[in-house]
Amino acid sequence: MLFNSLSFFAFFAIVYVLYRLLPYRGQNGLLLVAGYFFYGCWDVRFLYLIAFSTTIDFLIGLMLDRGSVPAIERIKSSLFLISAALFCLCINWRVIHVSFFPFSFSCDSYALWPQSLLGPSVLIATILAVLAGNLVYPFLIRFSQSVRRRLFIFLTVFVNLSFLGFFKYFNFFIDSATSTLTALGYHGELFHLNVLLPVGISFYTFQSLSYTIDIYRGVMRATDRLENFALFVSYFPPLVAGPIERAKHLLPQLLKPRTIELEQSLQGLFLILLGLFKKCAIADGIAPCVNAVYNCWHPVPASDIIFSTVLFAVQIYCDFSGYTDIARGVSKLLGIELILNFDLPYFSQNPSEFWRRWHISLSSWLRDYLYIPLGGNRGSTAKTYRNLMITMILGGLWHGAAWNYVLWGTYQGLLLCVHRPFAKAPKLSELAEIRLQPRARVPSSMAAIFRIMIFFVFCCYGWLLFRATSLHQIVLFTLTIFGLGPKIGRSSVLPHLASAAAIGIPVLFLLHLFEFRAKRPDFHVTWYRPVRGALYATLIVIVLIGLKNAAAQFIYFQF
Amino acid sequence: MRSEASNSGLNRAVTSGRAINRRLRDTAIVSLWTSLFLVLFDFAINHVYQVPKNRLAEPTPSQIFFNAGNSLKTTLRTMVGPDKHSDRLIAPAGWVPRPSDVATAQRSTSQASLSISFYGMSFTDHIANIIRTLDHSIIVNSYGGPAAPPNRTYADYLARYQTDHSDVVVFGILSSSVPAMGTLAAFTRWVDWPPECTYPRYILNDRHQLAAINPIISNLDGLRNALWRKPELWNAMLDQLSKYDCYYDPMRIDYSALDRSSLLRLARHALVQRHVQAINAKFENEAGFINRPDLGPVLSEIVRQFAQRANQRHQLPIVLLFQDQPYRDHLDRLMIPALQKSDICFITTSQIAPGNDPANFVADGHFNHESDIRIAKTLLLTIKSRVDAAKFLKHSTIASNPSSADHRDYSQDND
Numbered sequence: 001m002l003f004n005s006l007s008f009f010a011f012f013a014i015v016y017v018l019y020r021l022l023p024y025r026g027q028n029g030l031l032l033v034a035g036y037f038f039y040g041c042w043d044v045r046f047l048y049l050i051a052f053s054t055t056i057d058f059l060i061g062l063m064l065d066r067g068s069v070p071a072i073e074r075i076k077s078s079l080f081l082i083s084a085a086l087f088c089l090c091i092n093w094r095v096i097h098v099s100f101f102p103f104s105f106s107c108d109s110y111a112l113w114p115q116s117l118l119g120p121s122v123l124i125a126t127i128l129a130v131l132a133g134n135l136v137y138p139f140l141i142r143f144s145q146s147v148r149r150r151l152f153i154f155l156t157v158f159v160n161l162s163f164l165g166f167f168k169y170f171n172f173f174i175d176s177a178t179s180t181l182t183a184l185g186y187h188g189e190l191f192h193l194n195v196l197l198p199v200g201i202s203f204y205t206f207q208s209l210s211y212t213i214d215i216y217r218g219v220m221r222a223t224d225r226l227e228n229f230a231l232f233v234s235y236f237p238p239l240v241a242g243p244i245e246r247a248k249h250l251l252p253q254l255l256k257p258r259t260i261e262l263e264q265s266l267q268g269l270f271l272i273l274l275g276l277f278k279k280c281a282i283a284d285g286i287a288p289c290v291n292a293v294y295n296c297w298h299p300v301p302a303s304d305i306i307f308s309t310v311l312f313a314v315q316i317y318c319d320f321s322g323y324t325d326i327a328r329g330v331s332k333l334l335g336i337e338l339i340l341n342f343d344l345p346y347f348s349q350n351p352s353e354f355w356r357r358w359h360i361s362l363s364s365w366l367r368d369y370l371y372i373p374l375g376g377n378r379g380s381t382a383k384t385y386r387n388l389m390i391t392m393i394l395g396g397l398w399h400g401a402a403w404n405y406v407l408w409g410t411y412q413g414l415l416l417c418v419h420r421p422f423a424k425a426p427k428l429s430e431l432a433e434i435r436l437q438p439r440a441r442v443p444s445s446m447a448a449i450f451r452i453m454i455f456f457v458f459c460c461y462g463w464l465l466f467r468a469t470s471l472h473q474i475v476l477f478t479l480t481i482f483g484l485g486p487k488i489g490r491s492s493v494l495p496h497l498a499s500a501a502a503i504g505i506p507v508l509f510l511l512h513l514f515e516f517r518a519k520r521p522d523f524h525v526t527w528y529r530p531v532r533g534a535l536y537a538t539l540i541v542i543v544l545i546g547l548k549n550a551a552a553q554f555i556y557f558q559f
Numbered sequence: 560m561r562s563e564a565s566n567s568g569l570n571r572a573v574t575s576g577r578a579i580n581r582r583l584r585d586t587a588i589v590s591l592w593t594s595l596f597l598v599l600f601d602f603a604i605n606h607v608y609q610v611p612k613n614r615l616a617e618p619t620p621s622q623i624f625f626n627a628g629n630s631l632k633t634t635l636r637t638m639v640g641p642d643k644h645s646d647r648l649i650a651p652a653g654w655v656p657r658p659s660d661v662a663t664a665q666r667s668t669s670q671a672s673l674s675i676s677f678y679g680m681s682f683t684d685h686i687a688n689i690i691r692t693l694d695h696s697i698i699v700n701s702y703g704g705p706a707a708p709p710n711r712t713y714a715d716y717l718a719r720y721q722t723d724h725s726d727v728v729v730f731g732i733l734s735s736s737v738p739a740m741g742t743l744a745a746f747t748r749w750v751d752w753p754p755e756c757t758y759p760r761y762i763l764n765d766r767h768q769l770a771a772i773n774p775i776i777s778n779l780d781g782l783r784n785a786l787w788r789k790p791e792l793w794n795a796m797l798d799q800l801s802k803y804d805c806y807y808d809p810m811r812i813d814y815s816a817l818d819r820s821s822l823l824r825l826a827r828h829a830l831v832q833r834h835v836q837a838i839n840a841k842f843e844n845e846a847g848f849i850n851r852p853d854l855g856p857v858l859s860e861i862v863r864q865f866a867q868r869a870n871q872r873h874q875l876p877i878v879l880l881f882q883d884q885p886y887r888d889h890l891d892r893l894m895i896p897a898l899q900k901s902d903i904c905f906i907t908t909s910q911i912a913p914g915n916d917p918a919n920f921v922a923d924g925h926f927n928h929e930s931d932i933r934i935a936k937t938l939l940l941t942i943k944s945r946v947d948a949a950k951f952l953k954h955s956t957i958a959s960n961p962s963s964a965d966h967r968d969y970s971q972d973n974d
Contacts, residue, residue: 006833262582292917295885300918495922499624529585533592540593541600544822547829548624 001041003326004279011038012330019334024257028231031254031334035234039200042240044093046198048122049163050234051084057208058229059133060156064149064215065222068141076226078130085126089119149216156212164205167198172401200240202398206365208233211247213369220248228255235336237327241320243341243361250336258335267522268332270536274511275325277539281546282508283319285501286311292493294467299488302480307494309464313456314505316463317345320359340521346459347516349451351415352423354459366395388420389413399466404474408465415458500546507538597822604821610637614647618752627751628824628831631812632786632793635746635755639779641787646779653704653745653756654778655714661722673946674698676723678716679731680707681925682881686731689935700725704756706749708739711758713861714771720868727875727942730865732858734882734890734914735924738842740854741805743774748806750832755782760803761857769860772803805841808834845886848893859897866903875945879938880907882914883924904945911937 095108293308321342348354355363374387396409468474479485608625638647677683687701746753757774764770785792800807817823869876912919912930919930
């Protein structure tokens with residue numbers, strides 16, 4: 001169920017109406033069911049992963065914070081996990097088809113039962129694991145606090161990263177190992193599994209992991225009800241492509257009754273419109289141009305590479321920030337604030353600033369849970385550079401199991417390392433604080449504008465590494481850009497830019513320029529009413545024109 | 560003190576209430592301005608991008624774009640007028656001829672080395688044109704409709720085969736048109752400026768024999784009558800489409816108020832497009848064509864019967880598979896096993912100009928000229944290896960290397 005589909009808006013309309021009618025507890029129950037339904041629309045089987053991650057991190061949170069789990073929560077957790085295995089893995093949900101717009105439902109009841117032994121096997125393993133967990137529980141609570149804390153923080157990191165590693169990186173490492181062995185002269189087929197990547201696994205795993213690590217650090221207390229934590233993990237707006245929420249920001253909002261302000265709802269509606277504008281009109285309109293060059297088998301002209309790479313920079317920004325805008329807008333309509341994920345990243349003057357503006361929820365996560373624990377900038381200069389490189393390479397690998405993401409992460413790390421001697425070192429206290437609303441700085445001179453343009457060029461080369469389909473293509477494109485590539489007899493392979501994108505890109509640039517100058521995301525509310533009316537109407541018209549573009553899945557779903 | 564506190568609370572509530580009222584008023588006024596601008600945009604687009612009244616003038620892409628969301632009746636009426644003189648130029652395209660209206664296709668003579676008939680669509684037509692330029696001694700006939708699906712191509716062949724005396728008959732199958740085997744008319748699947756032709760749909764009956772569902776309206780005059788004079792014929796056609804056309808979408812059928820607003824047309828266009836995409840997904844996904852009883856088996860039977868008829872008439876049947884989508888081998892995997900099983904000669908573009916390489920295509924989705932030349936050369940070489948070599952080689956000037964794809968070299972050779 002894509003955010004830019006009618007099915008999603010029909011789904012959200014139902015959720016919203018019920019949400020407004022229900023009292024606080026009912027609202028939370030509704031959001032929990034909606035989150036599981038929303039995620040289940042992709043593949044019901046993967047709901048078991050969310051349920052597993054939720055249960056494990058909830059129990060570990062309690063063990064880290066209090067050293068024990070109330071009996072009722074143990075029973076609830078056990079039943080929840082077994083039920084999840086039964087309903088998600090032992091029923092063949094693929095034979096059930098539901099569509100909201102137009103509404104349709106079909107089910108082949110004869111094919112409802114599992115088609116393989118995997119589901120029942122996982123169910124039996126789950127029951128055994130639950131029994132084992134309950135049996136060892138009395139021994140676990142007898143451990144000393146320090147031993148228990150070390151054991152459970154290891155467990156949460158191990159379990160979460162093992163799941164992520166298996167589903168995201170298993171085939172990548174096996175393929176890489178096979179290639180290495182082949183290069184060394186050994187010809188053998190390594191064990192290969194056709195592992196499907198659950199949508200959004202990187203997002204909710206990091207979100208869930210931040211909860212237990214924050215409890216371990218004493219930053220927050222554990223929540224004492226499974227359903228509250230389950231809602232935190234499965235809250236549907238940011239579930240599949242972020243922002244990666246922190247428990248100390250989102251959980252308190254979920255644990256108290258919400259009041260939905262008119263102002264907040266209006267901001268939400270504008271964000272949804274802006275998100276659709278970015279996604280449907282611009283990102284989807286640009287996609288064919290970028291694909292035409294990057295899917296090309298043969299050498300293409302340097303001008304095509306440069307133009308399509310710049311377009312890809314716009315596409316990935318509009319695609320990802322468009323999703324975030326819709327997620328934040330939808331959440332605002334529900335009275336819940338999500339953290340800002342993008343703060344005009346292409347107005348950055350240097351790599352350090354870029355990472356404070358681009359995918360803020362991930363960069364701050366990596367900073368708080370990887371860079372600072374590695375030592376941050378507290379040790380020698382060499383160690384600081386090492387920490388930066390490790391953080392950025394792992395950040396690159398977070399995006400996907402491919403060498404070009406590793407290369408992209410390395411490139412970003414190198415940019416940060418090169419820039420670091422010229423940058424003023426931030427205070428540690430500043431680093432430790434999550435910047436929920438980072439403020440843009442207005443460039444004061446032509447020099448600043450020049451720096452923005454120069455950094456954009458470096459940024460675009462990073463996107464070439466990111467978008468390339470192979471290492472060979474990276475080398476070929478790089479050589480071609482610098483005039484060292486093969487001679488090309490063909491003309492441009494670029495198709496015409498979709499009209500919505502051609503109109504939308506200048507409009508978006510102007511909007512961002514106004515936002516940058518005004519230093520506030522709701523800059524337009526101070527405009528004269530007719531001008532605001534014209535702005536909203538223009539965005540609506542461009543979105544309608546953009547709906548002609550083939551609807552593509554959000555790029556970040558694959559991460 | 561208590562009284563002051565309660566007064567202060569009351570003042571805050573009143574102030575807050577006023578602020579909300581002010582914000583509500585502001586929102587209402589901005590909404591009105593937004594609506595006003597939307598109406599202005601709507602009016603402006605309608606005015607600027609109106610389809611030209613002159614039926615001989617082709618509309619621009621922008622005019623097509625902003626009118627694509629019209630109801631089907633409005634769209635078809637734009638193209639087919641109440642009489643022949645008011646039709647647009649595109650109106651006669653794609654209709655399957657009646658056998659009685661078909662002219663006889665020429666057989667090869669002593670001057671002509673070979674005669675080839677192409678059945679298909681623009682893709683086959685491009686290949687036919689290139690073969691004409693590659694070897695002037697070959698008689699080339701090309702028949703087809705816009706993006707014709709295999710059922711339309713087969714119906715066209717059936718209408719002409721008794722008068723077609725060519726040595727070689729080529730049956731073109733376009734990968735992107737294969738899902739249209741579930742249609743009875745081009746305009747149910749084609750959203751932007753659709754051709755208005757209809758054609759039969761084929762299914763396999765209980766005895767696994769090919770059975771045709773013939774459209775109620777099968778020629779331009781019939782459609783004209785349905786659109787302008789006989790509403791009962793129009794309704795009967797819609798009734799048939801709703802039963803037998805997989806792409807039929809009631810949302811876009813009849814004239815409605817949506818036709819008057821350019822913005823609502825855009826919205827309807829998006830909905831219809833998503834409907835078409837959803838139905839397409841029932842025929843093909845990223846893994847390949849879906850295993851449906853009305854797709855693979857029917858297509859296999861169509862090409863088998865085509866080859867059988869051609870063989871009976873001592874013609875060489877060749878199936879030309881055009882993989883025009885960004886996948887390498889969907890059509891190959893659907894068709895090649897059946898073609899090999901029936902021992903039918905075929906050529907696939909997936910090896911000559913792979914569909915997943917955008918460099919092989921031009922912006923409108925057709926193969927570029929270099930790719931067309933490679934395909935044409937391969938086809939001629941295949942024909943050369945199959946037909947009477949002595950007869951063929953008498954006048955042929957084809958190079959033996961199919962990979963050399965420079966059109967200028969060929970022109971020079973021919974010169």
